[in-house]
Amino acid sequence: MSALQAVAVEWGVWLPAPAKINLFLHVVGRRADGYHLLQTAFRFLDHGDRLRFTPRADGRVHRLNDVPGVPEDDDLVVRAARLLQRETGCTQGVDIEVDKRLPMGGGLGGGSSDAATVLIALNRLWQLGLSRERLQAIGLTLGADVPVFVFGRSAFAEGVGERLQPLQLPPAAYLVVAPGVSVPTPRIFADPDLTRDTEACKIADFAASPSIDRLFGRNDLQPVAARLYPEVSQAISLLAAEAGAAVVRMSGSGACVFAQYADIEAARQLQHRLAAQWPAGWQGFVAQGLDEHPLFRSSPAGE
Ligand SMILES: C[C@](O)(CO)[C@H](O)COP(=O)(O)OP(=O)(O)OC[C@H]1O[C@@H](n2ccc(N)nc2=O)[C@H](O)[C@@H]1O
Numbered sequence: 166m167s168a169l170q171a172v173a174v175e176w177g178v179w180l181p182a183p184a185k186i187n188l189f190l191h192v193v194g195r196r197a198d199g200y201h202l203l204q205t206a207f208r209f210l211d212h213g214d215r216l217r218f219t220p221r222a223d224g225r226v227h228r229l230n231d232v233p234g235v236p237e238d239d240d241l242v243v244r245a246a247r248l249l250q251r252e253t254g255c256t257q258g259v260d261i262e263v264d265k266r267l268p269m270g271g272g273l274g275g276g277s278s279d280a281a282t283v284l285i286a287l288n289r290l291w292q293l294g295l296s297r298e299r300l301q302a303i304g305l306t307l308g309a310d311v312p313v314f315v316f317g318r319s320a321f322a323e324g325v326g327e328r329l330q331p332l333q334l335p336p337a338a339y340l341v342v343a344p345g346v347s348v349p350t351p352r353i354f355a356d357p358d359l360t361r362d363t364e365a366c367k368i369a370d371f372a373a374s375p376s377i378d379r380l381f382g383r384n385d386l387q388p389v390a391a392r393l394y395p396e397v398s399q400a401i402s403l404l405a406a407e408a409g410a411a412v413v414r415m416s417g418s419g420a421c422v423f424a425q426y427a428d429i430e431a432a433r434q435l436q437h438r439l440a441a442q443w444p445a446g447w448q449g450f451v452a453q454g455l456d457e458h459p460l461f462r463s464s465p466a467g468e
Pocket residue numbers: 187190199200201202203205272274277307308309310311324325326350351354417418
């Protein structure tokens with residue numbers, strides 16, 4: 166296993182923590198510990214949070230800015246840095262600034278992506294030399310969505326999201342709408358009406374799905390989130406009514422809903438049309454789908 170390669174990881178520079186969307190998400194079973202077994206396709210977007218790191222001489226890990234609703238000690242950013250210290254015996258410290266742009270409880274993996282950027286960046290800045298596989302395993306203890314951000318590629322995922330195979334996806338642009346509500350992931354997975362027995366598919370089934378206008382499978386979490394959160398249901402209806410032939414789907418456990426287009430202009434036009442109809446508190450952004458995490462140089466996923 167080679168040391169992780171990353172580009173432009175420097176002290177004092179803003180580093181990206183991109184959003185992810187789940188192109189489809191099937192719940193295929195449940196583990197003895199209650200966690201659900203999934204099959205999903207992760208895609209990164211060129212829109213996300215940003216983090217900046219400054220060294221500290223006293224060995225402490227400190228978040229410099231407030232994040233509304235997230236106390237410093239609970240922040241996945243701070244927890245990731247302290248975990249890395251514990252795992253490696255590292256005595257170096259760090260100040261971390263977080264520029265939150267992604268909605269929390271949005272299904273875009275914001276907190277997980279922040280944590281992954283911390284793991285990748287501090288592995289480099291503290292010169293720990295951990296492999297990508299080791300960082301993925303450490304990340305998994307913070308959350309099921311962390312490993313894919315460390316993996317650094319669009320991926321077909323199984324297990325709880327830790328068994329990953331890289332995917333090559335057609336270029337696509339997305340309008341993502343955040344309907345002003347935060348959806349707690351555990352509430353969706355705990356719902357008695359959740360479909361938990363979708364038939365398992367293979368990566369080849371997904372990869373064979375040829376059209377940009379059609380998305381493979383479905384999101385099994387969507388009916389539950391739409392029932393529990395009327396804002397999610399409203400966002401799906403609004404997008405579906407205006408998106409023409411584009412596929413409209415919820416990401417992760419919600420609340421965000423996306424429409425996929427081949428052409429970024431089409432996504433921008435939809436944003437323009439919808440912005441006038443959005444209730445106060447809703448937000449939307451247009452982003453290009455990425456196949457590679459913006460922190461990584463082109464390198465095979467196993468490196
Ligand atoms: C819905 C997804 O975003 C899809 O990418 C992820 O599966 C969720 O990943 P995450 O937000 O990192 O979730 P975690 O913080 O690991 O888990 C939060 C809670 O959701 C439930 N949970 C999560 C993932 C999973 N595969 N099965 C579950 O049942 C568990 O109750 C868990 O305690």
